[in-house]
Amino acid sequence: MLRMIKEKIFLVTVAFLSLLTLLPLFHILFSVIVKGLPVLLEGGIGFLTGTLAPPGSGLGGIAPAIIGTFVLVFLSSLIGLPIAIIAGIYAAEYPNSLIGRTTKTLLQIMLEFPTILVGLFVMQILVIPMGSYSALAGALALAIVMMPYVATSTEEAMKEIPFTYREAAFSLGLSRFKVVFRVLIGMARKGVLTGILIGMAKVAGETAPLLFSAGGSSRVYFNGIDKPVGAIPLLIYNLIQQPYENYHEIAWGAALVLMIIFLAIFIPIRLRIKEVKL
């Protein structure tokens, strides 16, 4: 009897604690929806298609920032994904080589690297030489943030494939390149795609690496990769520092849009990737 009571108490405690860890998540979802939704409803479609209102009156729209976010995610994927996937495969294929081990260690460091330093680095190598903030610089900074997520999940997914499939592929007279890129990568696709999605969702919400690289023009649309570009997180960051009431409202609306974009990348595709039965 006493043992059963102890068991119950333990269960209830664990359940309560796990609820506690979820509380912040639900609080964020809740407050963003409660404060953002009225803004979206009031601004209507114009909030998604227009440009920023003047200080003090009206809402206008955040279209330049939305487009900027998409452009930045797209460009950073273009730069980051091929390198990251190849690095992940390399680390999985040659785990004992010097380059393989170094790659792995560097990736782990990059994963935890303060992103503001990435922004500073890009400013040094790109923004200062080019003489201006640019979409390219923002994308490069985001690509650096994205790469370790994609590379480590690629590496893990490749390593999880049982050795017997590798043997089977080699036994068909295939070169190592074909074994990896035409057979095994297909078996690892869930892991690789999950990594890509996490990476994309992560950089869609990044602010720090963009501060000194993308520039953040909230009234000008994307007009070339060598020109400054806005982004939703950057817009939110800028707006809440202003003393105007309407800018704070716009920031809440923008936060809701960002959250919807984030969840829209994340949830449906994640559900749709078919598991490979091993």
Add this chain to the structure above:
Amino acid sequence: MNAIETIDLDIYYGNNHVIKSVNLKIPEKVVFAIMGPSGCGKSTLLRALNRLIDLNDNAKVDGDIKLYGKSIFEMNSIEVRKRIGMVFQQVNPFPHMSIFDNVALGLRLNRLTSSKNELEEVVKWALKKAALWDEVKDRLNDLASDLSGGQQQRLCIARALALKPEVLLMDEPTANLDPIATEKIEDLIYELKRDYTIVIVTHSPSQAARVSDFVAFLYLGDLVEVGSTEEMFERPRERLTEKYLTGRIG
């Protein structure tokens, strides 16, 4: 001429001497069984024959292996593996590919067929050869992982046969199958030896007796005895062989 010949073959894993100076002559178009207790080096020996052992960085091979008189170490390992197909103990069709794609994979990636028609013909031929065609002809686009274990193993045989190898290596192909699926595979082996040289590894003497023409008995890396299956099961020359066949070591 012998299909395969090993000459003073030694294999080491690091400091472990796992195959000790083995000399084998495997004639053409027979079923040649390599039997012995678990851990005696059977699978290692088999993996040396198509140089799959190259995948293991720790393994070192001394001596020579000849395929129709030519050393496989003078050939490209890719070439060797095209001519010597393999079927594994762990039933391993590629689970993310369709039945058709599993068989077509080697043909496509090695560019062995020139048209879609030809590809389909060869895939069909291989599936028929593996006695699987009638069971899968209406579901070629289903995933390979949807098949039963025995069907999956026959699919693996079809996958290997599609490349039209001269020799087929089988590493305990029925170890993970039920008795009915095992019987089907054994019947298939009997059929296949008309066209192929088959080297099968088994830890079951009774399977060796059922399917093979010749048998080699391997014990702790030593080749104890080799000869015609009938003779060895009736009059083993070595006491160790007799002990193994009567179940006193295993």
